[in-house]
Amino acid sequence: MTPVQERAGTAPVAVPARPARSLRARASRSALALLGLVGFAACLRLADVDPVELVEGLPTIADWLAEAFPPDTSAFGTLLLRAAETVAIAVVGTVFAVLLALPLCVLAARTTTPSGWVRLPVRLFLNGLRGVDAFVFALLFVAAVGLGPFAGVLGIALHTWGSMGKLFAETIEALPPGPLEAAELTGAGRLKTSTFTLLPDVLPSASGIGLYLLEFNIRASTVLGVVGAGGIGQELKNAVDLLAFDRLATILLVILAMVTVVDQVSARLRKALA
Amino acid sequence: MTVLAVSGLSHAYAGIPVLRAVDLSVAAGEVVAVVGPSGAGKTTLFRCLTRLVRPDSGVLAVHGRDLMVLDGAALREARRDLGLVFQSYNLVRRLTALQNVLVGRLADVPTWRVVLRRFPAEEQRLAASCLQQVGLLGHAHTRADRLSGGQQQRVAIARALASRARVVLADEPVASLDPASAAAVLSALRSLATDHGKAVVCSLHQVELVAGFADRVVGLRDGRVVLDVPVREFDADAVRALYGPAGVAEPV
Numbered sequence: 001m002t003p004v005q006e007r008a009g010t011a012p013v014a015v016p017a018r019p020a021r022s023l024r025a026r027a028s029r030s031a032l033a034l035l036g037l038v039g040f041a042a043c044l045r046l047a048d049v050d051p052v053e054l055v056e057g058l059p060t061i062a063d064w065l066a067e068a069f070p071p072d073t074s075a076f077g078t079l080l081l082r083a084a085e086t087v088a089i090a091v092v093g094t095v096f097a098v099l100l101a102l103p104l105c106v107l108a109a110r111t112t113t114p115s116g117w118v119r120l121p122v123r124l125f126l127n128g129l130r131g132v133d134a135f136v137f138a139l140l141f142v143a144a145v146g147l148g149p150f151a152g153v154l155g156i157a158l159h160t161w162g163s164m165g166k167l168f169a170e171t172i173e174a175l176p177p178g179p180l181e182a183a184e185l186t187g188a189g190r191l192k193t194s195t196f197t198l199l200p201d202v203l204p205s206a207s208g209i210g211l212y213l214l215e216f217n218i219r220a221s222t223v224l225g226v227v228g229a230g231g232i233g234q235e236l237k238n239a240v241d242l243l244a245f246d247r248l249a250t251i252l253l254v255i256l257a258m259v260t261v262v263d264q265v266s267a268r269l270r271k272a273l274a
Numbered sequence: 275m276t277v278l279a280v281s282g283l284s285h286a287y288a289g290i291p292v293l294r295a296v297d298l299s300v301a302a303g304e305v306v307a308v309v310g311p312s313g314a315g316k317t318t319l320f321r322c323l324t325r326l327v328r329p330d331s332g333v334l335a336v337h338g339r340d341l342m343v344l345d346g347a348a349l350r351e352a353r354r355d356l357g358l359v360f361q362s363y364n365l366v367r368r369l370t371a372l373q374n375v376l377v378g379r380l381a382d383v384p385t386w387r388v389v390l391r392r393f394p395a396e397e398q399r400l401a402a403s404c405l406q407q408v409g410l411l412g413h414a415h416t417r418a419d420r421l422s423g424g425q426q427q428r429v430a431i432a433r434a435l436a437s438r439a440r441v442v443l444a445d446e447p448v449a450s451l452d453p454a455s456a457a458a459v460l461s462a463l464r465s466l467a468t469d470h471g472k473a474v475v476c477s478l479h480q481v482e483l484v485a486g487f488a489d490r491v492v493g494l495r496d497g498r499v500v501l502d503v504p505v506r507e508f509d510a511d512a513v514r515a516l517y518g519p520a521g522v523a524e525p526v
Contacts, residue, residue: 176362176364178360178362178363179364179365179366179367179377181364182358182364182365182377182430183366183377183380185353185357186354186377186378186379186380186381187350187351187353187354187381188380188381188388189385191385191388192380192381192389195388196366196380196391197366200367200368200369201366201367201368204368
């Protein structure tokens with residue numbers, strides 16, 4: 001006996017042969033692989049992928065990199081203020097999204113919705129919000145409410161409302177239905193049973209989701225300024241427009257530092273919640 | 275006084291009959307044990323009794339109201355006469371024992387108080403006294419998921435006691451408990467009937483637990499009531515007749 005068998009204390013057994021794949025199954029696998037290759041080739045064409053252009057552009061990029069050093073830190077104070085504005089846009093937008101998503105997620109979750117006729121439109125609405133990027137919403141709101149961070153807040157809030165509502169609903173659906181069932185049999189209404197028996201169990205995962213989306217939104221907010229919706233993106237766009245690469249280097253470093261700190265803090269908080 | 279009167283209750287899943295014209299009546303202060311082999315329809319019977327499943331036909335009268343013909347708000351109101359104790363306890367794990375008992379009072383507390391978790395002092399005292407009845411007042415502020423299985427089930431019984439239920443339905447309440455915890459849970463259920471006049475219907479798969487707990491035994495087999503006797507007549511012969519000659523543990 002081999003050492004393994006000795007440990008297990010069993011006699012060796014031949015592994016049963018795996019059933020052979022049929023010709024049809026093999027043919028359809030090959031067809032699928034071919035289709036994937038052709039599809040990818042089409043995508044390369046559509047995306048105008050041209051390695052020659054990349055190589056030709058390399059010297060320019062090298063020049064810019066050379067210009068970027070040493071970074072220009074003259075406006076460091078302003079940049080920090082803009083970074084804080086970026087964080088503020090994300091925080092306010094995410095908090096608004098939480099407040100908007102909480103009532104809707106109860107309607108969107110299969111286990112708590114009053115009826116499918118409510119659930120379907122609510123889900124469509126949330127999916128619609130989720131499908132439009134915060135950047136696109138911000139573009140619209142800049143036109144509607146004017147340049148500045150408030151447009152960014154609205155953009156973040158609307159997009160995140162959709163993502164959060166969907167994720168919260170999935171959290172509710174994953175909970176065991178028993179406690180809610182027990183509470184509903186006492187004859188109490190939906191608002192009472194869901195706030196009292198659902199909320200305590202949903203809260204830990206919901207806070208985790210909230211933090212994760214906040215983290216995501218801070219990264220997303222860094223580019224909102226490009227469309228005039230406030231934050232450090234505004235400085236980013238100015239630096240690129242003026243080809244001020246030394247300034248750009250400082251901006252990128254500030255963004256990098258900000259995102260790293262936020263990721264670390266959020267990861268710790270989420271760990272503490274789990 | 276009869277508070278639960280079931281007659282001709284039938285239900286089928288996908289055309290396969292699970293309950294066939296079940297009759298059952300339970301009086302206030304009475305404990306009825308429902309026994310029978312696996313697949314006899316016990317769980318379906320309990321789900322029908324609460325209208326979690328709508329039975330195909332029959333009469334399901336709780337305190338004189340037929341739940342079969344009710345829907346929506348009227349059904350919700352009528353269901354308040356029912357208290358449920360589940361095999362899996364169904365407590366909110368992150369709430370304390372006392373808060374879980376207060377779940378039984380939700381219907382009578384204003385919404386804003388529930389949302390803010392500011393229950394009136396009177397309600398809290400009532401919940402505390404229910405916990406005391408099941409011997410868990412000392413654990414009032416312990417989170418449910420820190421309690422043992424037997425303790426959690428007693429909290430669930432206190433929750434049923436706190437509600438205004440007249441009929442308490444317990445589906446295999448001790449199936450996953452050790453003998454000592456099971457005894458404590460059954461004695462708490464017994465006291466719901468003896469001390470508080472509730473009608474208790476409890477399914478059990480350990481027939482040896484029936485004596486000293488139930489007043490009456492109802493045997494289900496293939497979806498039919500094949501036995502309905504006072505507990506003293508539920509002897510070894512009755513067990514054999516119900517479960518078949520394979521012979522199951524005899525009642526003590």
